[in-house]
Every structure is written in C-alpha cells, then in structure tokens.
Amino acid sequence: MLADYSPVRIQARNSVVDAHRVDLVLIGARGKVGSAFRRQLGNRQPALLSEANLDLRLLAGFDRRGFAFDTHGIVPESIDEHMPERGADDVERLMSHVGRHGGVRTLVVDCTASDEIADFYPRLLMGGMGIVAANKRANARSLSSYRDLQHAARERGVPYRYETTVGSAIPLLGPLRDLRLRGERVISVQGVLSGSLSYILHRMHEGCLFSAAVAEARALGYTEPDPMEDLRAIDLSRKLLVLAREAGFAMELEDLVIEPFADLDIASDDLIPALQVADAGWKARIASALEQGERWVVLAEASREGGRINLRRVPAHSSFAQLEPGQNLISIRTELQDRMPLCVSGPGAGVEITAAGVLSDVVAAAAHWTRQD
Ligand SMILES: NC(=O)C1=CN([C@@H]2O[C@H](COP(=O)(O)OP(=O)(O)OC[C@H]3O[C@@H](n4cnc5c(N)ncnc54)[C@H](OP(=O)(O)O)[C@@H]3O)[C@@H](O)[C@H]2O)C=CC1
Ligand SMILES: N[C@@H](CC=O)C(=O)O
Secondary structure (H helix, E strand, O other): OOOOOOOOEOOOOOOOOOOEEEEEEEEOOOOHHHHHHHHHHHHHHHHHHHHHOEEEEEEEEEOOOEEEEEEEEEOHHHOOOOOOEOOOOHHHHHHHHHHHOOOOEEEEEEOOOOHHHHOOHHHHHHOOOEEEEOOOOHHHOOHHHHHHHHHHHHHHOOOEEOHHHOOOOOOOHHHHHHHHHOOOOEEEEEEEOOHHHHHHHHHHHOOOOHHHHHHHHHHOOOOOOOOHHHHOOHHHHHHHHHHHHHOOOOOOHHHEEEOOOOOOOOOOOOHHHHHHHHHHHHHHHHHHHHHOOEEEEEEEEEEOOEEEEEEEEEEOOOHHHHOOOOEEEEEEEEOOOOOOOEEEEEEOOOHHHHHHHHHHHHHHHHHHHHOOO
16 A cells, blocks of 8 residues: 655545546656646636536656645645655556546646656556556557557547647647548648747847857746757747647657757757757857848648648748747648638747646546446
C-alpha cells in the first residue's frame, strides 16, 4: 500500500453527493505549465463541482525530483519546493495503486517535454487511464505508434486529448477532428505554428537583436525547456507532424523538409551569449526584407504529398506578416472550404494560456467520460 505523502490534504467534500469524481495525476507538477495548471485547477475546483458536477481531485503530482500523493486529494497550490523527494519506485507503485482502483477514473496530465513519460502512454491507456498531454513527443513518433495510441484510447474507451500540442489553447485539433468526422476531406494546412519563432521574428522586425529576442521569448515562457528545440525547428516539426496526422495525412517525420530557423550547436546553459554571433547576420537580413516592403516568417505546411517548414519573405501586408508577437495563424483548406479556407488564430505559446488549454482538455475529458455513467 502506498503511503500518503501529500503536503496538504483536502477537506472531505460532502456538499455534492452525486458529483462525478475524476482523479488527476499531474506529471511535471512544478514546471512552468504544470504550476500554472495547478493554480488554475485550484481556482476552478469549486465552480466545476457546483456548476458542472465534476469532482476533479489532484491525486498525485510529481516531477523528476519530488513526489506527492494522497488518496483523498491534494490541494493543488500546496505542491511546492518542499515536496518530498521522489523515491525510485514511487511512480511504479502509484500506477499499480491507480490500476487497482478501477471504480475511480484517473486522468494523467503530462506537462513535461519528456520521452520517458511518453513511453508510458500505451500502458496508461491500456490500463484504463485517460491522458491529457501538453507534451508533443508521443504523437510525433512513428505513424504506427501514433495510430496505436489512438487505437488504444478508442478500444479502452478512455480520453486521450492533446489540444495544446499545436497552437497552445487555440481550438484547432478538436475542430479539425469534427471536420473529418462529418466527412470533409482536408486538402492542406499552412501556418505560423511556432509561438516562440513568431515572437522572435516580430521583435527583430522592431529592431531587437536576435540573441535578445530569444532571451525575451525564453523569459516569457514561450520556448521549450531547451530553446534550441525551437531554434532548430524540432519543436515546430513535431507540431506540424501532429497537425498533419490529425488532418488525415499519413505522414512520417521523413516526409517533412525542415529548414532550421537557426542551425547552431549550443548547449542550453550558455545559450544567449553564444547566440550573439548571429546578431549581425539577422540584422542585415531583417533590414533587407523591410527595405523591400517584406517581412520574414517561418511557415509550416502539409498536404497528402508531404510537408515543409521554412523561413520566407512575404509581403508586409500579408496575413502571416501582420501577426502580433507570439501569435499563430493556421489556414485549413478542405473540399468545402477551398477558395475561402478556414483560418484560426490566437496566442501560440505562453504559460498561462497553455495551462488554460490543458485545463480545458481535462474538463472536456472528464465531462465526456463521466457522461457515460
Ligand atoms: N510554454 C508553452 O507555451 C507551451 C508548452 N507546451 C509544452 O508544455 C510542456 C512543459 O513545458 P514547460 O512547463 O515550459 O517546461 P518546464 O521545463 O518548465 O517543466 C517541465 C517539467 O517536466 C518535469 N519532467 C521532465 N522530465 C520528467 C520526467 N522524466 N519525469 C517526471 N517529470 C519530468 C520537470 O521536472 P524537473 O524540474 O524535476 O526536471 C518539470 O517539472 C512541454 O512539453 C512544452 O512543449 C505546449 C504548448 C505551449
Ligand atoms: N515552444 C513552443 C511552445 C508551445 O508548444 C512554441 O514556441 O510554439
């Protein structure tokens, strides 16, 4: 039996006796998105109980360093730097505990950027647990492993949602799925899909140096834990792969032609000073585009034939050049929406907005799951 480790245990909730309970296990509990998610969850728990009859309990939260668990639920904001150290087999024991409690639905919320955690997904889904992920890794592996996850979720009747993995909280993957369910074939997707690169380019067009713009994007929480994943367009290629697959294109990473935004080999620790070598080159490139009435954008696009990510000069009046710093814009062409493609836009990155998108996924997953009672 697992010991209860929680720093603060919640009070018993007797007011809504018929509430539908869903337990949450939060991974990456003290990361930027994970922490914002906990704050937002804590704020919304009473309203979700009284207005939506949903009793969302944080059963456990952990990261690489710490681990908290309580069968009654943890006060989300109470997870902090004093969380007990994680033991070697804590996670394994938590998973077996959850597995034994078949009556209570458990949603695992992945706010990491970890491959190790993505490795767990098949087991979680097959074990009857739902998943909400901000982590893109699992869906950006081979097409067959992407399909296996979809299949496992369907077969076990458990939710698997990852709306924030493309376009942060912009409703994109859900509407795309709806289009396909009603039989509308997607022809192509095209857009500015990276929040950090959108921000960095915007700031450079305003006169900011490249290295300083990257530092700002990192400080604002727009970049990946390793910002080189954004600069090399690795994160963006994961997003494009997920978007293309959700659009119905049978795409592998090898089908994408990827031009890195900045192809530098730099470790995360000394990143900003090392990036200064590229400042002058970027300054000249930006000046030359502006002189011609153009702006640089990083566009990602995919169709059945393949996909491409590249840095392009576009007229300054074009929609892709007019975006706010960090904004994304995605244009979806379908059989019925070809001449006038469907366009969605909004903040493409940011800690609070991403956490809000994760919370939306959690609420939607829990509401849908418990409706089956
Ligand atoms: N920021 C944004 O705008 C958006 C972010 N996302 C995604 O959200 C995710 C989180 O980003 P962010 O919060 O900025 O990242 P952070 O680096 O701030 O947080 C990552 C968290 O994951 C934990 N973690 C890493 N590996 C493991 C592991 N093997 N086991 C358990 N915990 C682990 C870390 O714990 P520890 O500190 O102990 O290492 C940390 O708590 C990423 O996948 C990102 O792509 C998605 C959309 C937008
Ligand atoms: N690093 C990402 C954040 C969201 O996934 C980006 O820049 O878009």
